[in-house]
Amino acid sequence: MLKPKHLALSACAGAMLVAAPHVVAQDTxxxxxxxxxxxxxxxxxxxxxxxxxxxxxxxxxxxxxxxxxxxxxxxxxxxxxxxxxxxxxxxxxxxxxxxxxxxxxxxxxxxxxxxxxxxxxxxxxxxxxxxxxxxxxxxxxxxxxxxxxxxxxxxxxxxxxxxxxxxxxxxxxxxxxxxxxxxxxxxxxxxxxxxxxxxxxxxxxxxxxxxxxxxxxxxxxxxxxxxxxxxxxxxxxxxxxxxxxxxxxxxxxxxxxxxxxxxxxxxxxxxxxxxxxxxxxxxxxxxxxxxxxxxxxxxxxxxxxxxxxxxxxxxxxxxxxxxxxxxxxxxxxxxxxxxxxxxxxxxxxxxxxxxxxPHDRLFWRFGAHWALRDGDWKLMRNPREGLFLFNLEEDISEEHNLIRQFPERAEEMRKTWDEMSEAVGPAAWGRFEGTTERK
The missing domain is CATH 3.40.720.10 (Alkaline Phosphatase, subunit A)
Structure with a gap:
């Protein structure tokens, strides 16, 4: 019997994948x-x-x-x-x-x-x-x-x-x-x-x-x-x-x-x-x-x-x-x-x-380090340097922090990240155990 406990998928993490298997010819x-x-x-x-x-x-x-x-x-x-x-x-x-x-x-x-x-x-x-x-x-x-x-x-x-x-x-x-x-x-x-x-x-x-x-x-x-x-x-x-x-x-x-x-x-x-x-x-x-x-x-x-x-x-x-x-x-x-x-x-x-x-966005959290990529935009936090907002299409090397130029975009992405962070739950062990709070 297959293991069923992949937990419940929240709406912010994307839709469930339920498409039919790829069709393979019988003689393949x-x-x-x-x-x-x-x-x-x-x-x-x-x-x-x-x-x-x-x-x-x-x-x-x-x-x-x-x-x-x-x-x-x-x-x-x-x-x-x-x-x-x-x-x-x-x-x-x-x-x-x-x-x-x-x-x-x-x-x-x-x-x-x-x-x-x-x-x-x-x-x-x-x-x-x-x-x-x-x-x-x-x-x-x-x-x-x-x-x-x-x-x-x-x-x-x-x-x-x-x-x-x-x-x-x-x-x-x-x-x-x-x-x-x-x-x-x-x-x-x-x-x-x-x-x-x-x-x-x-x-x-x-x-x-x-x-x-x-x-x-x-x-x-x-x-x-x-x-x-x-x-x-x-x-x-x-x-x-x-x-x-x-x-x-x-x-x-x-x-x-x-x-x-x-x-x-x-x-x-x-x-x-x-x-x-x-x-x-x-x-x-x-x-x-x-x-x-x-x-x-x-x-x-x-x-x-x-x-x-x-x-x-x-x-x-x-x-x-x-x-x-x-x-x-x-x-x-x-x-x-x-x-x-x-x-x-x-x-x-x-x-x-x-x-x-197939992804509207991707999420990362590693303790006080975290990030969200949403299309070409990326919001991230480095605990030593604070918040960054990048447009990766124009700046793959992340040289230009746009956090002050686009505060509304940053705030919108921060809210999305917060929702996803809460949905996936806290760390179970290690340096980050028991917390989803990421300032």
Whole structure:
């Protein structure tokens, strides 16, 4: 029985998604899904977003085979809440997951449906390779949250040279890995290829949650040597390049097994880049852990041959929350009217059928940091600097604060944000527990 408790959807958060599943010809194989998630990958650190210092030929290969999205957002500016959002298709605040879990003994409630749990009801084989970053108690572990196979860790970060696993973080399913000699990014790439090879003959969902380029800033010697000319960005570039190589191995495996034509591959980051570690968010302002664009707008590319046209780029606003309903419908499932979903089906956007965002607005709250995007307008608060109002169509870099020029517009958006903040409820743990008051 499907989990029903996606809570009640308020009017201000948008209409329920109840459209019929996408029509798939009877002789078409079921769609496989691979979500490739980078960790702290900056908007400006992929070739398809214009990087010339760090080349990413395999990520660009994916983008060239489909669409790259210039205005793709995540629902939080840090790892854990962002992942809770895209796994459930709803603002993670609805179940209190506003902050990192830390040592709270809390996590995404087990009565909130995750995408992998739903796909299992459609007989998909589900796998997670890499980082999970949800609650620490047993009920929140990946093997109890719908993943048939798991190779990775449930924490914010891990050394890239695990060795004898003395910290006891790395797991294969529910068993500790005694020793991992491989560079962790390479291990995750190879484990992903192994999963594809094992399940190429049946429908599967695989999340490949790389830790690169999140700290610790550790890379292989050959990669470090290749980027020694980049100075402070050397380690970051080396880590991204290793991840890019392994993305290439995943794409190769799909082609070698003859299943690339019916496998949807999506690439995105859990949040923006971090300047301290050499990350670049390109033309976007600021970095991870804020609500400026550099924290929330991320690299995003997707391919599905025959459905998503090759070599396209779109500026339509989407959210990582949209992956849940889009995947459900492409898998031949239905969106239950009892679910609360803040994500929308974005296949019409990815396929080029529509050039209109399915979102009137997007909402963010991370304690005293918050934001609302409404069309081209964005109202946000930074606790150190106060309120900002930007027109992103004219000012993508958020250089010109229009709060004094358009006070009525700002007040209208503030009221909308207040309504949405009250509707999603307070944080359940962490620094922001028990409050929805955001001055």
């Amino acid at each position: 194989p079921p769609v496989n899904f691979i979500w490739i998630v980078a960790d702290d990958l900056g908007y400006g650190d992929t070739g398809f977003n214009g990087s010339t210092e760090i080349l990413t030929p395999q990520m660009d290969r994916l983008a060239d085979a489909g669409v790259s999205m210039a205005t793709a957002y995540v629902s939080a500016p840090v790892c854990g809440p962002s992942r809770a959002g895209y796994h459930t298709g709803m603002y993670q605040h609805r179940f209190g997951h506003e902050d990192l879990v830390g040592n709270s003994n809390m996590g995404t409630p087990t009565d909130v449906l995750m995408i992998q749990e739903y796909l299992k009801t459609l007989d998909y084989r589900t796998g997670l390779v890499g980082k999970f970053h949800d609650g620490k108690p047993e009920q929140y572990q990946p093997w109890n949250r719908g993943f048939d196979e798991y190779y990775g860790f449930n924490n914010g970060a891990l050394t890239y040279w695990v060795g004898d696993n003395e910290e006891e973080y790395l797991y294969r399913n529910d068993q500790l890995v005694e020793h991992e000699a491989r560079y962790l990014t390479d291990a995750f790439g190879q484990e992903s290829v192994d999963f594809i090879n094992r399940y190429a003959d049946q429908p599967f969902f695989l999340e490949v949650a790389f830790t690169a380029p999140h700290a610790p800033m550790e890379a292989t010697e050959p990669k470090l040597k290749a980027f020694e000319h980049l100075g402070d960005r050397q380690a970051l570039a080396a880590m991204i390049s290793s991840m890019d190589d392994n993305i290439g191995l995943i794409l190769d495996a799909l082609e070698e097994r003859g299943i690339a034509e019916h496998t949807m591959v999506v690439l995105f980051s859990d949040n923006g880049g971090k300047f301290q570690h050499g990350g670049s968010n390109g033309v976007l302002r600021s970095q991870k852990a804020t609500t400026f664009e550099g924290a929330l707008r991320v690299p995003f590319a997707a391919k599905l041959p025959g459905v998503i046209p090759e070599g396209t780029r779109s500026d339509v606003m989407i959210s990582a929350l949209d992956l849940f309903p889009t995947t459900v419908k492409l898998a031949g499932g239905e969106l239950d009217p009892e679910w609360t979903l803040d994500g929308k089906d974005i296949l019409p956007v990815l396929s080029g059928e529509s050039e209109v965002s």
